[in-house]
Amino acid sequence: MTTDTMTARVALKKVTPDVSGAMRALHTAAVTAAESAGLEAPLLELVRIRASQINGCAFCLDLHTRDARAAGESEQRIYALNAWSESPFYSERERAALALTEAVTLVHDGRVPDAVYRAAAQVFSEAELAALIWAATVINAYNRIAIATRMTPAG
Template sequence: MTLRMDYKKEFPEAFQAMLRLEKFVAESGIDHTLLELIKLRASQINGCAFCLNMHAQDARSQGESEQRIYLLNAWREAPYYTDAERAALALTEAVTRISEAGVPQAIYDEARRHFDGKQFTAILMAINTINCWNRLAITTGMMPN
């Protein structure tokens, strides 16, 4: 794939709006390890090579293990994720694939068991933000550096 359009150059204000949303998510109080897992899992589902590359590097630089990065695709079968991480990953999958089955009540309830209202909202904002980044990158043809 080749770059189709540099949306940052075409409409810098749109890019700045996304950066403000990203800054909000980064400052929302979500654990940074969990945040990178959310970004990686949504990017895996969406097939965004640009974001997968970026967030795998970010996760590594923050001390995430190679094992947890490699096994994220199979988090249900891997014993290396906490119950709270599992709840957030299930929510990430449901929200990312929302057109398939909505967000099942059991997934919602499990996430709420681990996260209070503010944390849950911050996680939803993180999921939606990475999905937006994925869609921008894939549509415009961004590739890993």
């Protein structure tokens, strides 16, 4: 089945502004929780990029790789992110966050394994862990919105 992936679909912000506003508020609350917990902004961008890679969301990949670069993330680490578990470029905290992000994103593949959760709980406080789960949840929702409505990168 061939589809035209470049044709935009329903404009959710226009058609359902209250729901779009609620989603924006959820995103803002998740960012605030991450800041309050002391999570590093570059770590959150890695989480957003990794979930977007898994989901194949071009719009979010474009947005968050630009944001990561603007925050000082290296090209090498951005390029290697798809193979983070085999790459020496990521810290123990980043590895735990990326594993948790993958488990949340691929929850249909066996839920969030206890070992993945325990590894994250060993390097993150409860507040940080909660914020990471929210960050992964929010980017997954945004990926689905962007893909379903065929949002395209600014280019």
